[in-house]
Amino acid sequence: MILQPHLSRRAHGAIADLSARAAIAPVPNWLRRAVPGTQTVATQGFEEVALAAGAAIGALDAVVRRQQRWAGAWRQRLALAAAAATAKQAGRVEDESALRDAVLLTRPGDFLSVGPAGSMLLAWRWLAGTPAEKLLTEASIGAVLDDLGLRRDDEVVSDLADDLRQLPAGIGMVGMLTGTITAAERYGFARAFGCWLADAVLAQRLGWTHAVPLLGTEAALATSARPRRSAPSSVATSIETDPESVKSLLAAQARAVLRAIDLAAELERRAHRLLAVAPKLRAKAADAVVDKLLSNDAIVASEKIAGMSDRGLRRLFDRLVELDAVRELSGRPTFRMYGL
DSSP states (O other), rough: OOOOOOHHHHHHHHHHHHHHOOOOOOOOOOHOOOOOOTTTGSSSSSHHHHHHHHHHHHHHHHHTTTTTHHHHHHHHHHHHHHHHHHHHTTTOOOOOOHHHHHHHTTOOTTGSSHHHHHHHHHHHHHHHSBBGGGTSHHHHHHHHHHHTOOOOOHHHHHHHHHHHHHHTTTHHHHHHHHHHHHHHHTTTTOHHHHHHHHHHHHHHHHHHHHHOOGGGGGGOOOOOOOOOOOSSGGGGGOOHHHHOHHHHHHHHHHHHHHHHHHHHHHHHHHHHHHHGGGOOOOOHHHHHHHHHHHHHSSSSSOOOOOOOOOOHHHHHHHHHHHHHHHESSSSSSOOOOEEE
């Protein structure tokens, strides 16, 4: 999705200058030090970790609210990382490159051919690309469960959606995070799905237009949960109360947030370069190609773009690589893919 109005190549230079003046602020060193790693979280107090997680979310919120044109590529790149972590915890061997191939080399609309691992990527791409307000409907939850390979029935989906709606509006970030994951695990779903739900709930609570895949990128969290089908009357009464478990969740979220901000800063620099060279592109449909590169993790060299022949698109990509504006991501001579 393009987050700002379509602009001509003449305007790209002005946008690039503006982006340079309003670059994403780097994560301060004190916050990096405050966020514990997986091996050091036990040495920090609950309050310290909670404050660090809150500060990290605040920094991410500032990035999200800028609504930059490259935000689509950013969210999709995070979705790819989350899918790779989910696939690994499911015992699969597909890495990010294989997952990208599974989805992007499939014919449009033929999603049945992407395979189980490819379906996991579709689940996370759905999180990143669907308006946040539509993520927690019963239809959306059911479709994502199917993509993640989790058995479900309509009654379970309906009950889970009800549980999520019962999360009190003033429950706070800690309660929201633990309550959402507890709601998923109560029905025996893997932790990866709880992470998906938590990212969706976070986006809705903060008023973001789209969710940012965060917790799914924390591979250590994507472990299978023991089935807990019996549900109490209210999810609010069953929120996880073990301080160490909650602290680990908050630390994982904070680490994921820092990685997301770092990736945003990196992609902003690459997008700035792409917009800076855009006026040099003579191809008739160059603007459409630039928009797609800013909105997606990657696009294939055979992408169908109105006004652009296959040969013309390949020549345009060669030119963009020559100008150091995009990268070839597949590392092979055929079926190439390009992205920021």
